[in-house]
Amino acid sequence: MACITDDGFHEECGVFAICAPGMDVAHLTYLGLFALQHRGQEGCGMAVWKDGNIQFHKRLGLVNDVFNEEILESLPGSVAIGHVRYATTGETSELNTQPIVAQYYQGQLALAHNGNLTNTEALREALAKTGSLFQTATDTEVLCNLLARYAENSLDVAMEKAMAELEGSYALVAINDGKIFAARDPYGNRPLCIGKLAENAGYVVASESCALDTIEAEFVRDVEPGEILVIDETGIHTAAKVPSPRSAHCIFEYVYFARPDSTIDGVNVNQSRRRMGAILARETGDLDVDIVIPVPDSGTTAAIGYAEASGKQFTQGILKNRYTARTFIQPTQAMREKMVKLKLSPIREEIGGKRVAVVDDSIVRGTTSKRLVALLRERGAAEVHMLITCPPVLYPCYYGIDTAERDKLIAANHSLEEIRQYINADSLHYISLEGLYEAVGSDDKYCVACLNGDYCLGHPNCKKKQS
Ligand code: AMP
Numbered sequence: 143m144a145c146i147t148d149d150g151f152h153e154e155c156g157v158f159a160i161c162a163p164g165m166d167v168a169h170l171t172y173l174g175l176f177a178l179q180h181r182g183q184e185g186c187g188m189a190v191w192k193d194g195n196i197q198f199h200k201r202l203g204l205v206n207d208v209f210n211e212e213i214l215e216s217l218p219g220s221v222a223i224g225h226v227r228y229a230t231t232g233e234t235s236e237l238n239t240q241p242i243v244a245q246y247y248q249g250q251l252a253l254a255h256n257g258n259l260t261n262t263e264a265l266r267e268a269l270a271k272t273g274s275l276f277q278t279a280t281d282t283e284v285l286c287n288l289l290a291r292y293a294e295n296s297l298d299v300a301m302e303k304a305m306a307e308l309e310g311s312y313a314l315v316a317i318n319d320g321k322i323f324a325a326r327d328p329y330g331n332r333p334l335c336i337g338k339l340a341e342n343a344g345y346v347v348a349s350e351s352c353a354l355d356t357i358e359a360e361f362v363r364d365v366e367p368g369e370i371l372v373i374d375e376t377g378i379h380t381a382a383k384v385p386s387p388r389s390a391h392c393i394f395e396y397v398y399f400a401r402p403d404s405t406i407d408g409v410n411v412n413q414s415r416r417r418m419g420a421i422l423a424r425e426t427g428d429l430d431v432d433i434v435i436p437v438p439d440s441g442t443t444a445a446i447g448y449a450e451a452s453g454k455q456f457t458q459g460i461l462k463n464r465y466t467a468r469t470f471i472q473p474t475q476a477m478r479e480k481m482v483k484l485k486l487s488p489i490r491e492e493i494g495g496k497r498v499a500v501v502d503d504s505i506v507r508g509t510t511s512k513r514l515v516a517l518l519r520e521r522g523a524a525e526v527h528m529l530i531t532c533p534p535v536l537y538p539c540y541y542g543i544d545t546a547e548r549d550k551l552i553a554a555n556h557s558l559e560e561i562r563q564y565i566n567a568d569s570l571h572y573i574s575l576e577g578l579y580e581a582v583g584s585d586d587k588y589c590v591a592c593l594n595g596d597y598c599l600g601h602p603n604c605k606k607k608q609s
Contacts, residue, residue: 154181154182154228154256154399154542154543154544155181155182155225155226155227155228155240155254155255155256155257155349155542156175156178156179156180156181156182156225156226156256156348156349156350156353157178157223157224157225157254157255157256157313157314157315157334157347157348157349158171158174158175158178158223158224158225158315158346158347158348158349158353159222159223159224159254159315159316159317159322159324159346159347159348159373160174160221160222160223160322160339160344160345160346160347161220161221161321161322161344161345161373161374161375162220162221162339162343162344162345163220163343163344163375164220164343165220165343165344166218166219166220167190167219167220167221167222167344168188168190168214168215168217168218168219168222169214170222170346170357171188171190171222171223171224172188172205172209172214172224173353173356173357174224174346174348174353174354174356174357175188175205175224175225175226175353176205176206176356177348177350177352177353177355177356177401178226178348178349178350178352178353179204179205179226180399180401181226181228181256181349181350181399182225182226182227182228183204183226183228184202184227184228184239185200185201185202185203185208185226185227185236185238185239186200186201186203186204186205186208186209186224186225186226186227186239187199187200187201187208187224187225187239187240187241187254188200188209188217188222188223188224188225188241189222189223189224189241189243189252189254189317190217190218190219190221190222191219191220191221191222191250191252191317191320192218192219192220192221193219194249194250194320195250196243196250196252196317197216197217197219198217198241198243198252199213199216199217200225200236200239200240200241201236201239202235202236202239205226220344221317221320221321221322222317223241223252223253223254223315223316223317223322224241224254225239225240225241225254225255225256227239227240228544235278237277237278238278238279238280240253240254240255240280240282241253241254242254242280242282242283242286244286244290246289246290246293247290247293247294248293248296248297248318248319249318249319250317250318251286251289251290251297251316251317251318252316252317252318253282253285253286253289253314253315253316254282254314254315254316255281255282255285255312255313255314255315256312256313256332256334256349256542257281257310257311257312257313257327257331257332257541257542258281258310258311258312258539258540258541258542259281259284259285259308259309259310259311259312260309260310260540260541260597260599260600260601260602261307261308261309261310261600261602262281262284262310262602263602265284265288265307265308266284269284269287269288269291274287274290281310281312285304285308285312285314288304288307288308289301289304289316291304292304296318296319297316297318297319297321297323298323298370298372298381298382299381299382301314301316301323301325301370301381301382302370302381302382302384305325305327305328305368305370305384306384308327309599309600310327310331310540310541310599310600311327311329311331311332311392311541311542311599312325312326312327312331312332313325313326313327313332313333313334313349313365314326315347320374320375321372321373321374322345322347322371322372322373322374323370323371323372323381324347324365324370324371324373325365325369325370325371326365326366326367326368326369327367327368327599328367328368328384328385328386328387329367329386329387329388329389329390329391329589329598329599330364330365330366330367330368330386330389330390330391330407331390331391331392331541331542331589331599332349332392332541332542333349333350333364333391333392333395333400333404333406333407334347334348334349334364334365335347335348335349335350335351335354335361335362335363335364335365335406336361336362336363336364336365336371336378337351337353337354337357337359337360337361337362338359338360338362339357339358339359339360340358340359340360344373345362345373345377345378346359347365347371347373350400350401350404350406351403351404351405351406352401352403352404355403361405364406364407364408366383366386367386367389368383368384368385368386369382369383369384370382370383370384387598388586388587388598389407389587389588390587390588390589390598390599391406391407391587391588391589392541392542392543392588392589393578393582393588393589393590393593394504394532394539394543394545394592395411396409396411396414396415396418396581396582397415397418397440397503397504397531397532397578398440398503398504398532399543402415402443407587408583409582409583412443414581414582414583415440415443415444415447415503415531415581416443416444416446416447416450417447417580417581418444418447418531418573418577418578418581419443419444419445419446419447419448419449419450419451419501419531420447420448420450420451421447421451421573421577421578421580421581422444422447422448422501422529422530422531422571422573422577423447423448423451423452424451424577425571425573425574425577426529426571428452429452429454429499429527429569429571430497431454431496431497431498431499431525431527432454432455432496432497432498433454433455433456433457433459433492433493433496433497433498433499434448434449434452434454434455434456434457434498434499434501435456435457435458435459435460435492435493435498435499435500435501436456436458436460436500436501436502437460437486437500437501437502437503437510437514438458438460438461438462438486439462440502440503441500441501441502441503441531444501444503444531445501448499448501448529454499457492457493458489458492459488459489459492459493459498459500459518460486460487460488460489460500460514461486461487461488461489462485462486462487463484463485463486463487466481466484466485482509482510482513482514482517483513483517486510486513486514486517487517488514488517488518488521488523489521490521490522493518493521493522493523494521494522494523495522495524496523496524497523497524497525497527497568498518498523498524498525498526498527499527499529500514500515500518500526500527500528500529501529501530501531502514502528502529502530502531503530503531503532504530504531504532504535505528505530505532505534505535505552505553505561505565505572506535506545506546506550506551506552507546507550507551507552508552508561508564508565511528511565511567512564512565512566515528515565515566515567516566519566525568526566526567526568527567527568527569527570527571528562528565528567528569528570528571529571530570530571530572530573531573531578531581532572532573532578532593533572533573533574533575533578533593534553534554534558534572534593535551535553535554535592535593536551536553536554536592536593536594536595537551537554537591537592537593537594537595537597538551538592539591539592540591540597540599540600540601540602541589541591541599543592545592552564558570558572575590575593575594578590578593
């Protein structure tokens with residue numbers, strides 16, 4: 143059963159869309175989704191258009207489990223969208239998987255989205271009052287119903303009208319009438335980029351550029367904040383641009399969420415993480431440690447950056463079990479704690495008797511760091527110094543990153559010294575917000591609501607700030 147939480151569902155997801163006239167694109171969509179798997183492991187799906195008809199397949203599970211050759215063969219067509227979905231705070235349900243496929247006034251519509259609307263409840267209520275039916279608690283279904291209200295228009299115009307009513311973050315892809323429609327919210331909070339297939343075979347839109355590389359599509363550019371795109375057999379064009387008050391790209395994509403080989407809004411994720419490590423080294427000064435080890439995988443590049451800048455020896459001191467899903471997927475605290483041990487295993491021979499600097503991307507509830515420090519000590523580390531490439535997470539994210547409620551955020555409720563004691567580290571250092579800005583190259587185009595509470599895209603309990 144699906145559950146509606148106060149702030150709706152956290153939708154950390156990945157989207158993919160492709161239009162390649164004359165080709166069958168299900169396999170390419172599969173590869174694109176495979177490249178985006180890190181953005182969501184709960185479920186996935188794709189919808190493919192051929193000759194006026196949309197067929198789709200979606201299930202709970204990883205891309206490789208949900209699709210096989212036979213299923214891909216049964217989805218012929220040259221226009222497709224796909225989606226990978228992250229585990230949410232609500233119960234997992236196949237009903238919540240995307241794309242959503244529905245019949246409306248303009249024919250069949252398939253829709254997939256990444257992000258979190260902050261006015262879902264108000265929109266759902268207004269729509270339900272005037273007759274909309276809902277099967278799920280997802281933002282995507284609200285979006286679908288809202289688009290259907292403007293069904294006398296083509297889908298790009300309907301999107302433009304709907305976007306005037308939406309608050310929060312979204313990166314949308316849709317199919318109608320054999321065309322791809324894509325849109326990014328006016329703040330460009332969730333990533334979305336455009337690629338071109340080799341030999342002018344068509345165009346692709348994806349959450350991250352790593353999906354373009356996988357199918358050998360050439361990166362063209364990022365979708366602009368507020369931009370609505372249409373892709374059809376004639377090519378790609380901007381159908382409309384909703385005014386963008388400012389850019390507010392999610393900074394946490396660089397810290398943790400995105401794949402290092404992706405370049406988002408002009409900044410490569412791997413290189414930004416390396417800079418975070420180097421800046422942390424500068425900010426912490428000379429730490430008396432023997433080795434620098436990363437918490438794999440998201441801490442790895444930052445640890446290299448730290449080691450390069452500090453002159454300390456980099457060592458792979460922790461083994462990551464590659465067959466566990468991301469720790470947050472386990473909904474209870476007890477399970478999360480077990481998962482840390484299952485997932486991360488310090489190597490005795492590397493850390494034994496050493497003073498160790500450990501680089502991780504973030505501390506949210508404190509679970510991972512606490513368990514990890516204990517494990518490192520159990521396996522012989524003489525000292526453990528925690529270095530974190532994200533400033534303290536002080537506020538919940540309402541825009542699609544699953545960061546827990548405020549009362550569970552350890553930094554929102556405890557001082558630096560209390561956190562150090564709680565995780566039992568010899569010392570604890572966070573990068574500063576200025577340092578993080580420096581690593582991502584700007585202090586005025588990112589959303590840092592989780593770090594400073596500036597909810598520039600709006601908040602579920604109040605209207606969007608005018609800026
Ligand atoms: P915690 O154990 O609650 O302090 O969470 C911090 C750990 O979870 C870090 O090691 C991060 O790599 C990871 N993490 C941070 N944010 C997220 C997220 N939104 N989803 C999944 N994992 C995360």
